[in-house]
Amino acid sequence: MVDTLPSPLRRVLLLAGLAGSCGMGRAAEFKARTLVFPRDFGSHPDTRTEWWYITGYASSGATGTAGTAGAADAGARLFGFQITFFRSRVDGTQDMQSSFAAKQLLFAHAAITDVQGKKLWHDQRMARSTGASDIKAAAASEKDTAIRLRDWSLVRKGNEYNVVALGADFQLNLQFRETQPLMLQGDKGLSRKGPQPQQASFYYSKPQMAVAGSLTVKGQMMAVEASRGVAWLDHEWSNEVLPPGAVGWDWIGMNLFDGSALTAFRLRDKSGNTVWDGGSFRHPKMNPPDRPHVFSRGEVIFQASRGWKSPLTQANYPVEWLVRTPADYYIVKALVDNQELDSRGTTGAVYWEGLADLFDSNNRHVGRGYLEMTGYAKPLRM
Numbered sequence: 001m002v003d004t005l006p007s008p009l010r011r012v013l014l015l016a017g018l019a020g021s022c023g024m025g026r027a028a029e030f031k032a033r034t035l036v037f038p039r040d041f042g043s044h045p046d047t048r049t050e051w052w053y054i055t056g057y058a059s060s061g062a063t064g065t066a067g068t069a070g071a072a073d074a075g076a077r078l079f080g081f082q083i084t085f086f087r088s089r090v091d092g093t094q095d096m097q098s099s100f101a102a103k104q105l106l107f108a109h110a111a112i113t114d115v116q117g118k119k120l121w122h123d124q125r126m127a128r129s130t131g132a133s134d135i136k137a138a139a140a141s142e143k144d145t146a147i148r149l150r151d152w153s154l155v156r157k158g159n160e161y162n163v164v165a166l167g168a169d170f171q172l173n174l175q176f177r178e179t180q181p182l183m184l185q186g187d188k189g190l191s192r193k194g195p196q197p198q199q200a201s202f203y204y205s206k207p208q209m210a211v212a213g214s215l216t217v218k219g220q221m222m223a224v225e226a227s228r229g230v231a232w233l234d235h236e237w238s239n240e241v242l243p244p245g246a247v248g249w250d251w252i253g254m255n256l257f258d259g260s261a262l263t264a265f266r267l268r269d270k271s272g273n274t275v276w277d278g279g280s281f282r283h284p285k286m287n288p289p290d291r292p293h294v295f296s297r298g299e300v301i302f303q304a305s306r307g308w309k310s311p312l313t314q315a316n317y318p319v320e321w322l323v324r325t326p327a328d329y330y331i332v333k334a335l336v337d338n339q340e341l342d343s344r345g346t347t348g349a350v351y352w353e354g355l356a357d358l359f360d361s362n363n364r365h366v367g368r369g370y371l372e373m374t375g376y377a378k379p380l381r382m
Contacts, residue, residue, distance in 0.1 A: 056231030080355030123167030194243025248375015
């Protein structure tokens with residue numbers, strides 16, 4: 001892991017950056033507005049928390065394509081991958097005049113899952129962003145998606161995104177091409193996360209992205225062809241994500257084989273009860289394409305059906321779910337149980353994030369994507 005901050009200073013700055021959303025001060029109300037692109041592809045440093053998140057999968061050695069249920073069959077080697085860039089505003093340094101003051105902290109997590117080998121590799125980065133033009137360890141452009149964290153980067157050019165992440169045991173060198181219009185979550189991009197106006201985020205998704213480039217694990221490179229990889233991009237920014245009493249969330253972002261896209265989430269208290277829920281569904285022929293069918297509060301139900309206990313943290317994670325939505329009743333099954341990520345060296349969180357298959361109410365294999373579960377090892381603080 002590359003860490004540009006001494007450990008004690010890192011912890012102090014992290015606490016300063018997250019303090020506002022942990023109850024120290026009231027977050028500003030988020031009001032609906034029209035998102036403007038490409039500006040809103042870029043960073044929003046006036047908000048406390050922001051992330052750009054890409055998940056997906058790719059296969060090699062198969063005769064099928066990634067957009068069909070048979071893509072991972074017939075001897076194919078299937079990999080899942082994810083990369084997330086986080087930005088956190090350091091509230092305590094915003095009025096400092098020094099060019100060395102850390103106004104923002106940037107983090108990044110990346111992982112590759114080898115499904116056949118049942119192995120997860122992950123790595124992380126962290127650096128401070130000062131805004132000074134001569135300090136280039138970390139930066140996130142406000143004009144468009146262009147994030148750099150030393151030797152990791154995410155850059156948008158036209159309808160493509162380029163990702164580079166060089167981990168200790170793996171590398172991601174991937175290009176993602178849009179095949180569908182972006183999808184505004186919530187109310188035209190304003191996604192509620194609780195009953196209060198400040199408990200919301202601006203949030204859009206880009207599902208069904210074609211993938212090309214290469215994945216490298218332990219020195220072995222796998223070329224990724226566009227017909228054998230599918231990805232999902234989320235970009236979200238907020239001042240307050242978790243309402244009072246919430247300790248974490250369960251979330252799925254699924255690319256269906258027919259071109260549809262499914263999002264479902266719930267915020268959860270320490271007893272496992274739902275505090276808030278939501279999501280959306282878009283068929284590829286839906287019009288207008290940027291406006292999916294948005295689920296109302298109470299319409300999404302997560303019901304765990306099989307668990308897995310982490311040998312590292314002793315946390316119990318549901319790795320199979322029944323997820324009820326207005327679109328259908330779905331079964332979500334993790335393809336590898338152990339996809340827990342330990343990011344205590346950067347964000348301080350331990351969470352489960354991994355590749356999963358999606359089955360409909362008739363038990364047909366209809367999609368594949370990522371399942372994310374936070375707050376099981378310890379309550380999440382955001």
